[in-house]
Amino acid sequence: MPGVAEPVLKLVRRTTEPVAAQILRSTGAAVIAYVVATATLSEPAPLTAPLTALLVVQVTLYATVNMGIKRVNAVVVGVLIASGFSALVGLSWWSLGVTIFTALIIGRLVRVDEFVPEVAISAMLVLGVTSVAAMAWERVFETLIGAGVGLLFNLLFAPPVWVQSAGASIDGLAREMGQMFRDLGSDLARPVTVAEAAERLHRARRLDHDIVEVDASLQQAEESLMYNPRVRQGLLHRVVLRTGLDTLEICAVVVRVLSRTLTDLAKDRVDEPLFPAEVAAHITELFEQMAGAIESFSVLITTPVAASAEEAEERLADALTASRTTRDRVADMLLAAVQEHPRKWQLHGALLAEVDRILDELDIEKRAERLGQELDRRSADLHERHPRLLAFRRRLGLVKGAAQEKRAEVEVEVL
Template identity: 40%
Template sequence: MRDKWRRGLDRNLTRLSNDGRAAVLWSLRITMAAVASFVVATLIFPGTQPLLAPLTAMLVVQVTPVSLLASGLDRVVAVVTGVSLAVAFAAVLPLEWWSLGLLIFVSMAIGQALRLRSNLIEVAISGMLVLGVGSLGAESAAWQRIAETLVGAAVGVAANLLFPPRIASADAARAIDGLSDSISELLNGAAEELTELVTGGREVGSAARTWLDEARRITHHDIPRVGLAILHAEQGRRLNVRAVASPDVGPGLRQGFEALEHSAVAIRSMFRALVDATSEPTWLDDDGAEDVLLGLAQTLRELAAGIDTFGQLVRNEAGPAASLGSEDVQALRDALEGMQEARARLDDLATTESAPELRELHAVALSTVKRLLSEMDLEQRVRRQVQLVRPTRPRPAYLSRPVPRRATPPKSTPDAETQPLPRLPGDRRDQPHP
């Protein structure tokens, strides 16, 4: 337990040291955009405090370039809609609790109809602020609020064009490495605890449920978070001039994330099978039960080594300095050899007679090892990256003709999901690129 806390502390300190410079630069970009928009708005509206302009600039400048225009446009539409509703309400209704509630309800309904997304609440906020001015000053306040919003949006767009944000590929690579660390720590911790429980003659079922809960947390919380980091990195390259001078590592990140995602789901299924196998521990009284569980613990260690090595390889390949070396590739190959040995052991155990629960556990563990071997295979990784890089083009006319019916394919095997797709006419996946 102490080693686990120490590893977590070291990982957090490393993350803070790596992200410190990026966080400072991000804060400076937002601060400069807000101050610039406030100065410009003050020159346009002397004698006022146009705080809406820096607020708009802060919201616009932090988005990715690909969503910059949409975000600025949505915010302008939200403000114009809100102040227009407020002017109409101020002309016919007094400012009372019921009129305020009616304005908020109508503003939210119109904002949803316009699909303003994150700027939906700005419709109601703009209407409330202008309505508070009263019927006499509502029109002038509305025009000033619209102008301040336009100034802030324009300054935010200019700041992103003149000082584009950095490419977030390194952040996504660290997130993938962190995901692999979480999975490998779960497997190593389960292997150590399982060994202690078996040698001490204690129950395994309650500990297996704890491992299953941790695997669920990874698949339900960590994986979506890493997916958002990769999506942000992919969107950050579009319409960004910094992307011209930097290589596109998005396909490698996407393949690494997909491999870890599939592996995490398979590992969760394996822990589910372990919980089922130990819920009615009749077979645990057999003489060979201890050897079976100790062998499973060794398999967990080998899977953890493969996951950890694969995550480090993905991170080094996508790092700023592209620090991927032959030692990373060799380390992954060594880890895959260990998983091949685990597969061979499980194949031997599957042929022996055992309890039904034990046979099911062997089958799920063998399927998990096969899944991880397929996901972390280097040739499969390159093939998947090529598929992700290949641009989407319209199908030629001669490929749009009806395809003759082919013979019925052979019956799929339990491992068919990891096999290559069947060829179609015109498929050139395996041909070498010039």
């Protein structure tokens, strides 16, 4: 089943993206911004306000706030630049060029990202009018109205939380990796052509593309949890999903290396099975158990319900225990086989090392340790960025001790 993850991603996006809701939200925000601007400003056609609202209303509240701040910043900077040049030199071909050049440079310095051209556009529009001061303030007010309406719209009609679609993407990736293990195991007891082994290797390499798409889906989910009034402990959800995807990414790399090891064995054993029948049967069983472990790990990190997560953790623990037992049995059999036929013995050792690496990455205790480290790192970042807020909470008695402080930081959601 090659390429399972990509169709899963596309299916999830088609069925969960509220396209109609996003269109209605953007249209409504733009119209309301225009009505408010028309009622409060003297500009006959204040189109900057609906344009700003249209750009500001995004699929996540975090993106809305981020976009609104950047656009307002870009317009204000552009207006200030134009006001300064207009007072000094007025409008001419060379002053226009200097204004644009200066606006683009300052736009990059103030870090408005994709709104760097907006700095120059605002400067040009203001520079080209006779009443500079009036035009400057009108444009700033229009932008503030559009940004405010867009933000208010997303506060009242909160965008969806994208954790479910990100979880489905991660689950699709894990199932593809699990199916790869099953397919690799089915080839061990028979002669495998070099072309067949190479195809397995190319399929493993394509996992990199799937991981990129899953990462994009997870980034959207992480943004949807930030600043969202419907979400509690959003930081914890983000950390669980992110560390889980990091683990699966490491496993994908090891799967690629494992596929290369089996490809090298296939090149050496063209007309014979990769392993003796008894050894192949146990390695196939091991791969089946590892496939179950990867899929159980995916369920564990994507399941928000505590009872279901406990059940998934139990299944993962059972799969890891069974895999380690089978792995020891396979190691003994491979050692005996190598002592009898030492040809390509190093590939047998590489196979066991790659299996050990995956089992180690999926280990439950290691996952808990990684979660703790990431939460500690996020907490330390939060201390550095918002020391006064946390000190104020401590004085009020809202934070007592490191553990409660971490929980409080998660609930505050100021990241």
